[in-house]
Amino acid sequence: METETKSPSIFALTRTRDRAEKHLSKYLTLADELDFTQMIWAANALKRNGGNGSVFFNRPTKEQLEFSQKPGVFEPWTLESLYNRFLSVDDETRTKRKKIICNEVRTALMLEDLQKQIENAEDGIVLARSPILHELHRIAQRQFHWQRGYLNIGQIYRSATIYTFEAAQTAFAAKHGLTIADLCSVGFAAFAATQRHPAFHIDQLPYSQLGVARESAVLALQLISMGIGDARKLAKAPKWKADHAAYTWSVLRESPIIFFNKGSAYVAPIPELIMYRISEGLYLDLVRLGDKGLIDAMGRAFEAYCKDIMQTLLPDLKIEGEFTYNRGQNKSPDLFVKLGDKIMVAVECKAKKMPLGAKYADPKRIVEQPGIDELSFGVVQLWRYFSYMRRHQGSDLDDSAVGMLLLLDPWTDLSDLVRGEILTKARAKALSDEAEIIAADMRPIVISSVQDLEYVLMKCTGASFLNAVQNAARAGFLGWHLASAHDNLPEVPSIEKEYPFLARVAEHAPWWSPPEARLSRAI
Structure with a gap:
């Protein structure tokens, strides 16, 4: 005789969530800021292409590499939420206590598991009060764009066509002192530079080969990066109050690159978000022009x-x-x-x-x-x-x-x-x-x-x-x-x-011409 499996009660789910939050918050206060940021990069790199994560992680095993490729492990949407949680935790005791070892795959897996425990518990709490169909919408909003991908020629062309018309370019240059093309060129070079290594310095980017002056490269990085201290302040004062751990505001949507030691090291925890910022994210620049x-x-x-x-x-x-x-x-x-x-x-x-x-x-x-x-x-x-x-x-x-x-x-x-x-x-x-x-x-x-x-x-x-x-x-x-x-x-x-506008891409997005050559120069 089959027995019906009962779902956990809201009380049990709340207790699971609170316990996981307590443990995760404790571990996050013990993480070195630069090491943790690079750990997120490495976890994302393991998911995308396996071996590149080994640049940061200490000799990941074959089993760990295979496990990282499984569905639900090191998914970018979970890593993004985890990083924003890291930025928002109280860090008053950060320099006074023993640090956790961030360059071990098992550390990343443990922290990600705690984040997922919190999210799963909150899923159960929400679904106990509302139909599952109501939740499908924000699951789609959180995951579908990752599944479509950001290194996507169609999205790049569409965004360049819609957001970089002549009047927009003029207004952007007047406000920021550089062109939209320069912003995108530097952003793409930064994306390419973070494919094999977690950190870079501005002078490691081939901005001059891309036709961008150093002054413009500096201005471009200022628009798409943020110091770790400012990122923490921003994460602690989010633009909306989230009702679920999986659906929090993300600092990385506006500033996908975090810099340390006054710019001596720039790290993109999830490099794909640089591509988001210089394609769909250009909408934000237009809105902020206030016209x-x-x-x-x-x-x-x-x-x-x-x-x-x-x-x-x-x-x-x-x-x-x-x-x-x-x-x-x-x-x-x-x-x-x-x-x-x-x-x-x-x-x-x-x-x-x-x-x-x-x-x-x-x-x-x-x-x-x-x-x-x-x-x-x-x-x-x-x-x-x-x-x-x-x-x-x-x-x-x-x-x-x-x-x-x-x-x-x-x-x-x-x-x-x-x-x-x-x-x-x-x-x-x-x-x-x-x-x-x-x-x-x-x-x-x-x-x-x-x-x-x-x-x-x-x-x-x-x-x-x-x-x-x-x-x-x-x-x-x-x-x-x-x-x-x-x-x-x-x-x-x-x-x-065949994609119909391939020959036009360089006209609207001159920084993408040709992508393979620019990638090889920028890495």
């Missing part, structure tokens, strides 16, 4: 990018841009996907980024974010256009046409709650403010991130793309990734397309 005109221009750049990649990878469909209608009183959706002369998909693009605090928040708090209103307004814009087309003869709108809300950031990944809130707010606004919108105009809306769209475009035909969009609009697929809707078609084309 709404630049944010609006970024939105237009996003629309242009989406049109470009869809035109290029869907040659058998027509992709058309926005126009005004209703005697110039309204703007149409940003893009239209047409089969022949018929509109099959109307697309509204939104470049609103999701704050990291919102990505990691309880999903019930995400729906309170101001950005949700902006996204819901995008849905209303689609329905308003559908309404106008219904009321005017000669419409080129196909009877089966649907809308797509195309997002720069994956707001709705694995979250029916967030997706539902966007559509609920859109319906409420349509019913209260848009008298001419009726139920027939509220056509299905597919909500997709641009990353998901890119994945589908690289493997679809025009016909399978339209079928995937129709699939994603059906009740059984609501909330699915567009890629999943495509993969679940009765017949999935077997296509492997």
Whole structure:
């Protein structure tokens, strides 16, 4: 007779968490700052490529090397959380007590295990109070971007296209005294330098070979690095209060490089975050310039990018841009996907980024974010256009046409709650403010991130793309990734397309030209 296994009580889980926190905090106060930072680098290096971690670790065994490759061991998202916990612990007794040995793999495994014990216990506490589906969203936000990777030519080109338009470059240079290209060149050189060794000095970077003056290299490092003391202060005053140990604010998202002894040693605990900082992280630089005109221009750049990649990878469909209608009183959706002369998909693009605090928040708090209103307004814009087309003869709108809300950031990944809130707010606004919108105009809306769209475009035909969009609009697929809707078609084309913008990358990201040569020079 089978017996039902009972889940641990909240009391037991809390006790497990508190015990692990006590032990971990004690060990972290005994860790030398530079050694611990290099230990995180080495653990990450073991996970990525095995042997490089041996540069810091003391003769790891074959068993340890094999164990580090297992799923769930030395995952970058766990290492990032562990490092931020290290920065935030009380360090008053740091120099007065015996140190733990950070250059042993077993030390890294022990500390990581304590971090995971805390996270697992808090998972149990949260899941005892809320449905597991609510947690999937922030699990996705924490892990999916790591699985996509940051040394990704598509992401680099997209970010360079959207964030480095002429006005942005001018404003950035005026504020910081260097170009965005110089920032990215130095960041990429630092990333390359940290592939084989945990620490570097500024003069070990080949900035002159990259066409960057030393003064600019210094300014660039100032933007993407932080002294260990300042990093500690920042970690102890996070930008939001986390309700779970796995979803804390990260110093490394803004400053992926930590320096010691007034710059004598620079260490990137997780080098991939340098690539994040000089690609997607450029959004932060634009926002901090404080110019709404630049944010609006970024939105237009996003629309242009989406049109470009869809035109290029869907040659058998027509992709058309926005126009005004209703005697110039309204703007149409940003893009239209047409089969022949018929509109099959109307697309509204939104470049609103999701704050990291919102990505990691309880999903019930995400729906309170101001950005949700902006996204819901995008849905209303689609329905308003559908309404106008219904009321005017000669419409080129196909009877089966649907809308797509195309997002720069994956707001709705694995979250029916967030997706539902966007559509609920859109319906409420349509019913209260848009008298001419009726139920027939509220056509299905597919909500997709641009990353998901890119994945589908690289493997679809025009016909399978339209079928995937129709699939994603059906009740059984609501909330699915567009890629999943495509993969679940009765017949999935077997296509492997070459990345279409490879020849353009150097134009928008001159520091990436060619990557292999720059890597070899920078290492």
